[in-house]
Amino acid sequence: MRLLFDVGNTHIVVGVYEKDFLYTWRIGTKSFETEDELFSHLSPLFNRENIKEEDIDSVIISSVVPSINYILNKFADKYFKSEAIFVTPKNLKSIELKVDYPNEVGADRIANVLALKKYYSENAIAIDFGTAITIDVLYEGDFIGGSIIPGINTQMMALFSKTAKLPQVELKFLEYSVGKNTIDNIQIGIIKTVVYGIQQLLKDIEKEYKRKFEIVITGGIGKSLHGIIPEFNNYDAYLTLKGLNVFYDFMKGAD
Incomplete structure (x- = not known):
């Protein structure tokens, strides 16, 4: 299973994915300050759906809030023994960023256009x-x-x-x-x-x-x-x- 985080300025959309979306939740971006607090939010949600920690084999993140990326990194490592994978313009495949400053394109925007290309047009x-x-x-x-x-x-x-x-x-x-x-x-x-x-x-x-x-x-x-x-x-x-x-x-x- 993949654990997905779409981190926005106000809310984080969390998804657990395996072949298709199984479950999604929304939590406040400012609702936690440590990796343990984040886990305390998600653990009862996982338990309710019988999702176990060992079921998660990767953590993928789109974040527009750099200040919490460190927490997400520690969360992935501590609870899932996984390196957090952040969406960035570097090594981006399939799509070229034809803008003045490619490295400034937000991770959420990169994710959106990747999905557009694969699922729409x-x-x-x-x-x-x-x-x-x-x-x-x-x-x-x-x-x-x-x-x-x-x-x-x-x-x-x-x-x-x-x-x-x-x-x-x-x-x-x-x-x-x-x-x-x-x-x-x-x-x-x-x-x-x-x-x-x-x-x-x-x-x-x-x-x-x-x-x-x-x-x-x-x-x-x-x-x-x-x-x-x-x-x-x-x-x-x-x-x-x-x-x-x-x-x-x-x-x-x-x-």
Whole structure:
């Protein structure tokens, strides 16, 4: 079995994989400070599904939070006698990173485009809704760049923390576009501008490259936005975890 970690700024998606995904969980990125605390979170989840430590033979990680990589390394070594394998641009196979600074491309974005290429198309776009929204463009089988947008919750929290009277609001896409109260105003102002802004950006990308792209959305908030516009019809909750498997297979020469 493979133990997979998709480490984001707010949450970590944990997966146990064998031929197909067996189980997945989400834990807070800031919910542990040591490898032992991390194990204390995961151990009861493993026990509930009868997953034993000796069943895990590899640990693969996509992390955008360097400060906890040391903990993850120690966790893999102490509890699974395994060296943690981190997704990095170095020795990347199958895909070329055709950007100005390849070494700066985030591990999650690498995993996303690896999954796009294997499971979807050589001309595809991943939209990952997290603390930041990343748009990753795979063109003729290579990563050519994309864009980064402040996440919806990030924008909401910034507005809430910087103003005296504006409240925190839930994520909700409204059918109408003129708000009659403060909550409606915030939901329309943030969510609709993000959604329709991305929609226009996708049109611009297809116009620029004179090609239709297969579009896949992922990330926790992505599920809430699934289907609200035609471009958001394809939701894959485990796109990044799938990419971790692809990376591992390439590293081990299995694919």
